[in-house]
Amino acid sequence: MLGKRFGVLLVLLAFIMVFSGTGLADEVRIGVYEPLTGPMAAGGQMTLEGIRLAHELYPTVLGKEVRLFVEDNKTDKAEAALTVSRLIELHRVNAIIGTYGSSLAMSGGPVAETAGIPVMGCSPTHPLVTEGNDYYFRACFIDPFQGHIMATYAYHTLGAREVAIIQDIAQDYSVGLSHFFRQAFVELTGDPASVVGMSSYQTLDTDFTAQLTYLRGLNPDAVFAPGYYGDVALLITQARELGMDIPFLGGDACEAPEFIEIGGQNVEGVAISTHYSADAPVTEESTKFVEAFYEKYGHAPSAFAALGYDAYLLILDAIERAGSIEPEDIRFALSQTEGFEGATGFITMDETGNAVKTGVILQVQDGEFIYAGSVEPQ
16 A cells, blocks of 8 residues: 555656656757748748758757657747747747747747747748847848848849839738838938839738739839738739739748749749758758758758758757756857857847848749849848
8 A cells, every 4th residue: 555655656746847847857848839830831841841850960969858849820920829838838848949920920929038938030030029039039130131132132133223012011021021121222222212112912812903003003123022922922923914024022931832833934033032042052061951951851941941950950059058958048048149050151149139141042943943142241
């Protein structure tokens, strides 16, 4: 009888240790929240490919096993906050990676901040993702720089002197990037009237005829469309059907196979800004990443896969430098990141947790994204 009671006490003690956190000292728990379903699923799935590859190549840190806990935020702002909460309360993670989609990141960020858990963003580029949140960092550059990249491309490479913009009014990413592109283009031309018009739509709209007819009447030299891949591919297809043969430009959210699958021949020549190209490796880690990715998945990696890979490695690097898996120690080490060698380049965190790094331009040629150049940070 005494033996049974002792056994029960041991079980209870183990239960208490696990749920008090003391039983987790021999492993590192990293949470992941990405849109694996919904309109942004392609971006989340590409990111997760990179994270899983990084975990496979680097499964331990400080002699401890790293465990991944993956949650689907379903491309929903409320769900994004809930998934972060589940990662913290249910899985007791030490740090979090995520998420594709700036609006989703801005929903999850305050939850992590309140709990004191550091987050490494992969590709949420809106400035507000990290602003005022000491626990949110990111492996990507931010939209003021991305707007500069595409404005410079439009002005110098295309020779555009008048442009129009069509934005997704429902997405913070699209609205913010539109603003920064406009600001940068006006600075280049010195003429506030060089942005001849702006039109808007909402995520999952399928008929852009009215907006495109309006823009066509303005006769711009180019159109900037910083939305997500599916919507932008569809609106460019409709633009071509309306006889608009002018150049279209996009942001990093267009980099998905679905953009070309949906747009087909209509998106040939479209140029986008992004974070990385497998055709232009910039570090030794870039080469290692590309080779390992091909071996594991059998196709070229996207920028989002590379950013997911780097986000995981940035957290491990911070843990190694901190010599600790305590969230506050990881957060401080992340804030001190300087010259980190990742797949997407050398990364230094600025005072607001944003990566200072090189930007890349890709262009659709013969049904593929082809490297078209790089732009150094301002």
